[in-house]
Every structure is written in structure tokens, then in C-alpha cells.
Amino acid sequence: MSLTDLTGQLVNGLVISVFYALTALGLSLIFGVLRIVNFAHGELYMMGGFAYYVVASLLGVPPAAAVLVASAGVFLLGALLERLLIRPVYEGKVDRPDEYAIMITFALSVLLQSLMLSVFGPWSKRPEPIFRGRVELGALIISGDRLAAALVGALVIVGMVLVLHYTRAGKAVRAVSQDREAAEILGVDVRLVGMLAFGIGAALAGAAGALMGPVFNVTPTMGIIPVIKAYVIVVLGGLGSLRGAILGALILGEVEVLAMVLIPDTTRALAYKDAYGLALLVLVLLLRPQGLFGTEGRRA
Amino acid sequence: MTARWSRERLAGLVVLLGFALFPVWSTQPYWVYTLTAGFYYALLAASWSLLVGYIGRISFAHAALGGLGAYVSVLAVTLAGLPVGAGVLAGVLATGLVGLGIGWLCLRLHGAYLGLTTIAFAEIMRIAITAEYELTRGSLGLRAPELLPGAGTTAYYYTFLAALLASLALMWLLLRSRIGLFFQAIREDEDGAASLGVRVTLWKVAAFAVSSAFAGLAGALYVHFVQLVAPSMMSLRESAFILTMAVIGGFQNIVYAALGGVFLWVVLESLRDIGDWRLTIFGVIAILILRYAPDGLFGALAERLARRRWRK
Numbered sequence: 219m220s221l222t223d224l225t226g227q228l229v230n231g232l233v234i235s236v237f238y239a240l241t242a243l244g245l246s247l248i249f250g251v252l253r254i255v256n257f258a259h260g261e262l263y264m265m266g267g268f269a270y271y272v273v274a275s276l277l278g279v280p281p282a283a284a285v286l287v288a289s290a291g292v293f294l295l296g297a298l299l300e301r302l303l304i305r306p307v308y309e310g311k312v313d314r315p316d317e318y319a320i321m322i323t324f325a326l327s328v329l330l331q332s333l334m335l336s337v338f339g340p341w342s343k344r345p346e347p348i349f350r351g352r353v354e355l356g357a358l359i360i361s362g363d364r365l366a367a368a369l370v371g372a373l374v375i376v377g378m379v380l381v382l383h384y385t386r387a388g389k390a391v392r393a394v395s396q397d398r399e400a401a402e403i404l405g406v407d408v409r410l411v412g413m414l415a416f417g418i419g420a421a422l423a424g425a426a427g428a429l430m431g432p433v434f435n436v437t438p439t440m441g442i443i444p445v446i447k448a449y450v451i452v453v454l455g456g457l458g459s460l461r462g463a464i465l466g467a468l469i470l471g472e473v474e475v476l477a478m479v480l481i482p483d484t485t486r487a488l489a490y491k492d493a494y495g496l497a498l499l500v501l502v503l504l505l506r507p508q509g510l511f512g513t514e515g516r517r518a
Numbered sequence: 519m520t521a522r523w524s525r526e527r528l529a530g531l532v533v534l535l536g537f538a539l540f541p542v543w544s545t546q547p548y549w550v551y552t553l554t555a556g557f558y559y560a561l562l563a564a565s566w567s568l569l570v571g572y573i574g575r576i577s578f579a580h581a582a583l584g585g586l587g588a589y590v591s592v593l594a595v596t597l598a599g600l601p602v603g604a605g606v607l608a609g610v611l612a613t614g615l616v617g618l619g620i621g622w623l624c625l626r627l628h629g630a631y632l633g634l635t636t637i638a639f640a641e642i643m644r645i646a647i648t649a650e651y652e653l654t655r656g657s658l659g660l661r662a663p664e665l666l667p668g669a670g671t672t673a674y675y676y677t678f679l680a681a682l683l684a685s686l687a688l689m690w691l692l693l694r695s696r697i698g699l700f701f702q703a704i705r706e707d708e709d710g711a712a713s714l715g716v717r718v719t720l721w722k723v724a725a726f727a728v729s730s731a732f733a734g735l736a737g738a739l740y741v742h743f744v745q746l747v748a749p750s751m752m753s754l755r756e757s758a759f760i761l762t763m764a765v766i767g768g769f770q771n772i773v774y775a776a777l778g779g780v781f782l783w784v785v786l787e788s789l790r791d792i793g794d795w796r797l798t799i800f801g802v803i804a805i806l807i808l809r810y811a812p813d814g815l816f817g818a819l820a821e822r823l824a825r826r827r828w829r830k
Contacts, residue, residue: 255630306809313812316629320576321761322808324633328758329801336794442754446641449634489649489656496638496645503635504623 226358227475233360233368235471240371240426241444242451242463243378244419250395250458251415252304257323260445261330262420266292266427267436268334268343275345281432282348285370288428289421296420299326300413308412327441334438347432367429374425375464378418382460391415395458443492450495453502456509465510470495525823533777537679541672550671552787553780557678558740560779561685563764565732567775568689570764572698573725574705576633578757579620580733582640585752587613587734588741589647589654592662602665602742609738610731616643617730621723637754644752659748662741674743681739682776685732689772692728701725762804768814777816 241263248256256262269288273279279287303322312318349366352359382388393401394411402408427441434440451470455462477487477494502509541550566580591609594600600608624635648656666673692698700721703711712718741747750756760779761769767778782800789796811818 249630255634257633303805303809312809314574317570317574317576318808318812320630320633321765322805324578324758324761325765325801325804325808328755328762329798329805331755332794332797332801336798446637449637453634485651486649489651490645493642493645493649496642499638500623500635500642503627503631507627507631 222358226360228472229358229360231472231475232468233364233471234475235468236368236371236375237426237430237444238447238451238471239375239464239467240429241423242448242455242467243375243460244422244426245445245448246452246455246458246460246463247391247395247422248416248419249452250460251391252300252307252412254304254307254319254323255449255457256416256419257320258299258326258330259419259423259448260441261327262292262296262423262441263427263430263444264334264436264438264441265295265330266424267431267440268338268427269424270428270431271343271345271436275343281346282370284345285348285425285428289425292424292427293417293421296424297413297417299420300416304416305409305412308409331438331441338438340438342435342437343431344435345432348429363433367433371426371429374422378422379460387411387414391418446492447495450499452509453499454509456511459509459511462509462511470498473498526820529820529823530773541675547671549784550675552784554671554675554678554743555740556780556783557682558736558743559760559763559783560776561682561736561739562733562760563767563769563779564682564686564689564772564776565729565736566760567764567769567772568693568732569725569729571770571772571775572693572705573701573722575722575725576629577636577726577729578633578754578761579636579640579643580729580760581754581756582643582752583613583617583730583733584737584740585647585747585749586616586643586737588662588737588747588751589660590734591738592660592741592747593653595663596660602663606665606735606738606742610735613734613737614727614731617733618723618727620730621726624726625719625722640752640754640757644749647752648749654749657749659746659750662745662747664745665739665742678739678743681735685735686772686776689728689732693772697721697724762800764814765804765808766800766815768817770813771817774814774816774820778814781815 241259244262245256245259248254248259266288269291270284273287273291274281274284303326304319306312307315307319347363347367348370349362351362353362353365382392390401390406390411391414393404393406394408394415398408401411426444427436430444431440447470451466452463453466454469455464455466473494474491477491537553540553544550562580562584566577569575569577587609589609590612591602591605594608595602595605620636620639624632627635647654650656654660666677693701700711700716703714703716704718704721708718737751741751763779763782764775765778766782767776768774769778786796786800807814813821
């Protein structure tokens with residue numbers, strides 16, 4: 219394999235990593251604040267894709283603005299879902315909160331998938347991407363829609379990290395995820411922060427879906443594979459750790475493209491591609507449940 | 519107390535008689551066929567409820583385990599030339615062993631972490647079976663030999679009903695024994711149970727193995743009835759489907775979960791006209807039940823039956 223091929227694969231891995239990170243960040247943020255794994259996260263990603271399709275293709279809004287509108291829509295959806303379904307966990311209104319949270323988000327994922335299947339049918343949609351065409355960097359050719367989507371995605375991630383570090387709301391989110399009770403004592407409105415965190419987490423997934431929709435098609439089942447990657451990433455990086463989510467995404471993105479190149483039997487390599495990450499997930503959970511950056515001592 | 523029991527038992531007897539006499543009364547083989555498939559889902563939902571409802575361990579691998587049992591059985595019959603009955607037994611043993619392995623590996627994991635790990639195991643099984651296309655023909659699936667060659671739908675109906683009832687009876691015997699109490703003790707307070715001498719490790723692994731074996735039985739029987747096995751029956755969507763059935767029926771009781779399986783399947787089949795909207799509606803119902811009536815439809819119904827007698 220030539221150096222150009224290798225560089226090409228590495229750049230591809232990087233592009234994929236950005237999308238993985240967007241989805242995983244939201245999942246980790248939600249876990250950090252609410253201590254629940256959102257098993258409907260892939261469907262929020264899918265809702266972002268459909269929102270983008272409706273706004274960009276059906277209403278004719280320009281792509282960049284459509285990504286914003288779609289993310290905002292999924293933010294509202296996420297906040298609403300948190301208010302209706304997750305808040306009861308914190309108000310002591312359900313019997314077995316752990317199992318309830320798992321089952322309700324899992325049931326929600328089926329509901330959203332079926333809903334979109336009912337409304338839009340199983341056929342895949344291909345809305346207009348932000349940028350069409352190819353980008354040539356020396357001998358390296360990258361398809362423009364992916365690159366543009368990855369750049370926007372990277373901007374969103376940087377923006378999110380800045381917001382979390384430097385704004386009052388962001389600091390409140392981080393405070394709650396470090397110590398819920400202490401934050402509450404110090405006057406943080408933990409309910410509002412919970413709603414905000416779920417909304418932002420949803421919006422990140424929605425943004426990823428809106429950006430990826432034009433690249434990989436918008437379908438009711440588009441969220442299944444990305445969310446499984448996100449599970450692997452957040453477990454690898456440590457559930458609740460944002461740094462871990464970003465690093466985990468980079469590791470998984472690169473490992474996947476490189477593993478593809480290095481294995482000779484292409485049919486099998488392709489089929490097993492999605493299994494490596496899952497094996498990694500199992501290994502991490504068994505050997506180091508807190509992940510790379512998670513806090514130790516938490517009971518898995 | 520005696521009144522309550524007799525009333526519940528009476529309702530149970532009526533349901534049982536209804537199922538036993540259905541093929542006699544029904545003139546449409548289509549519904550006999552549909553109910554037979556419904557018994558497959560009933561057994562899956564019951565096996566899931568055995569794990570989640572009693573010992574409090576979550577699993578999203580049950581559809582995949584059912585598929586694994588099915589593949590083992592079909593391959594044992596087509597490659598090793600075993601009779602179908604022995605193939606099914608091999609499928610049950612294999613899934614029981616895999617369940618034992620998963621249960622042992624996941625001993626330290628709880629809640630969402632366990633959910634994630636079982637998702638990973640389920641997907642790895644599905645991916646591996648799809649990838650090994652030389653053996654399994656990948657996503658095309660394999661033809662499965664018939665369980666009862668030449669038999670009609672009614673024969674399958676009674677075989678499946680008998681298998682379901684026998685499985686439920688076995689589970690019930692297990693759950694009403696001391697072991698069932700150990701399960702519940704572990705669900706309520708694992709450390710407390712351990713401190714009182716309950717062998718937590720043993721029973722957690724055993725519960726996973728037994729529950730998996732019943733899922734394997736369901737899958738193996740089913741594919742020899744529909745005569746096709748494909749990786750699609752192992753998808754996470756199918757597991758979500760099992761969860762929805764058990765939750766709507768009442769996941770804290772194996773019988774209610776099983777009734778949920780049959781009930782949902784039959785209603786889904788009779789609402790074919792509205793297409794995917796039916797799953798949307800059932801998704802909403804499942805969420806409402808989880809939130810407001812965690813005992814499920816049949817749990818709430820049994821409660822009502824008991825209460826009405828009381829007030830008189």
C-alpha cells in the first residue's frame with residue numbers, strides 16, 4: 219500500500235471519527251448529568267436526519283441553515299422527552315429507576331423508528347449536502363460532502379466544548395455531572411440542567427444525523443449503526459467523560475479503516491468490521507469498566 | 519385470600535380452555551398459524567421476563583439467543599444428520615451454554631452496563647452468523663427441515679402450545695422454589711442477599727443460562743415450523759419487540775409476559791391494514807404502561823379481578 223493510500227485512509231478515518239464523536243458526546247453528556255444510558259440516542263440522530271430532509275428538501279431552506287434548524291428541533295424534542303419520561307426517575311415516581319430508564323429509552327427507540335417508518339416509508343431519502351464536489355489535496359482526493367460535513371461537525375464539537383467550559387449553563391452541566399448533590403446545595407437547578415443536558419445531547423446527535431443524512435441517506439433505521447459505535451466509544455472513553463468520548467471516537471474511527479485495509483479477505487473483513495468495536499466494548503467493560511477517562515470506583 | 523385465588527384460577531382456566539379449543543372452533547387455518555407463531559413470541563417474552571422480572575438483570579440478547587438456538591438446531595440437522603428433535607435439544611444446550619458464558623462474564627455488570635454488554639454480544643452473534651456465509655449463506659438464511667413432516671397447522675399448534683405450557687410450568691416450579699426466592703432477594707438487594715448466605719454468583723449465572731436456554735428452545739422450535747432461519751430474527755429490533763411484548767403483558771410475571779407475547783402478535787396480525795402505525799401505537803402503549811402501570815395489562819387485569827371480589 220502506497221503512502222498516499224495510507225494517508226487517504228487516515229483522513230477518511232478522521233472524517234468518520236468526527237461523526238462518531240458528535241453522537242458519542244451527546245450520549246456521554248446525558249450519562250454524565252442524568253446517569254442514564256439513552257438507548258434511543260440513535261433514533262435522535264435519525265430524527266436529525268429527517269428534520270434536515272424536511273427543512274432542506276421539502277421547505278427549500280439552504281443546507282447550512284437547515285442543519286441549524288434540524289438541531290434546534292431535535293433539541294426541543296430531547297428536552298420534551300426528558301421532561302415527560304426521564305424526570306419521573308428523579309422525582310421518585312417509578313419503582314425501579316434503573317430498569318425503568320433502560321426500558322423506557324429502548325421502547326422509545328422502537329417508537330421513533332416505527333413513527334418515521336409510518337410517516338415517510340422505508341425508502342431512503344437523499345437531501346442536498348452542504349457542499350458538493352471533490353477536494354484535492356495534492357494526490358489525495360476526498361469527496362466534498364463528507365469533508366464539509368466533518369468540518370461543520372468539528373466546529374460544533376469545538377463550540378460545545380467552549381460552551382461547557384466558559385458559560386454559566388455549561389459550568390452548571392459539568393458541576394451536576396461531577397456531583398449532583400453538591401451542585402444542588404450550591405443552588406444549581408438540577409432539574410433544569412437535566413433537561414438542558416438531554417436537549418443538548420439530543421441536539422448533538424441530531425446535528426450528526428443532519429450532517430450525515432446527505433452522505434449516507436436518510437432512513438428510519440439510519441441510527442442503528444452509529445449508535446452502536448457511540449456505545450463502544452463512550453464505554454472506551456469512560457461513560458460521562460467528554461474528553462474520553464472525543465478520544466474514543468478518534469481511536470475507533472482510525473482502527474476501523476485501518477483494520478479494513480490490513481485484512482486480506484475483503485468480504486469477511488467487511489462483514490466483521492462492525493464486530494471489532496463491539497468486542498472492544500465487551501473487553502473494556504470486563505477489564506476496565508470505568509474506561510480510559512472514567513472516574514474509578516463507580517459500580518458498573 | 520382463597521376467594522382471590524379461586525377467581526384468578528378460574529380466569530386462568532378459561533384462558534387455557536380458550537387456547538386448547540381454539541383450533542376446534544376456528545375455521546380459518548390462518549389464525550391457527552398466527553397463534554402458533556404467537557406462542558414462539560410468548561416463550562421468548564416469558565424467558566426474558568424470567569431474567570428481568572425476577573432477578574432484575576437486563577438483557578437485549580434474547581432475540582439473538584433465540585436465533586443462535588435456531589441456527590445450531592438447523593445446522594445439527596442438515597450437517598450432522600441428527601433428527602429434528604435432537605437438533606432442537608442441541609440448540610437448547612448450546613444457547614444454555616452461551617447464556618452461562620455471558621452470565622459468568624457479566625457477573626460484575628449491572629443496569630445500563632449490562633444492557634450495553636448484552637447488545638454487544640447480540641450483535642457479535644448476529645454479525646458472525648451473517649459473516650460466515652459459507653456455513654450459513656449469510657443474510658439469505660437457510661432452509662430449515664420440518665419439525666413434523668407432513669403435519670398440518672393444527673398439529674403444530676398443539677405442539678407449540680404444549681411446549682409453551684411445559685416451559686412455563688418448569689419456570690414456575692423453579693420460581694416458586696427456594697431458588698425463586700433467592701432470585702428475588704438478589705433483585706431487591708444483592709449485597710444484602712449475599713450477606714445472608716445466598717450464593718449470588720451461582721444464581722445470577724444460573725438465571726442467565728436457564729433464561730437463554732428457553733430463548734434457544736423458542737427459536738429452534740420456531741424455525742422448524744416456518745422452515746426458514748435468517749439472521750434478521752437476531753436483530754436488536756426483534757429484541758425490542760420482545761421487550762415491548764413483555765412490558766405490555768407485564769414483565770414481572772412470566773405468565774403475563776407470555777400472554778403479552780401472544781396478545782401483541784395476534785393484534786399486530788389483525789391490524790395489518792394500518793402497516794407500521796401499529797408498531798407506533800404499541801410503542802406509545804408500552805411507554806405509557808412502563809410509566810403508569812408497570813404491572814402490565816394482564817397484571818392490572820388480574821389485580822382488578824381480585825379487587826372486585828374483595829369489595830363485595
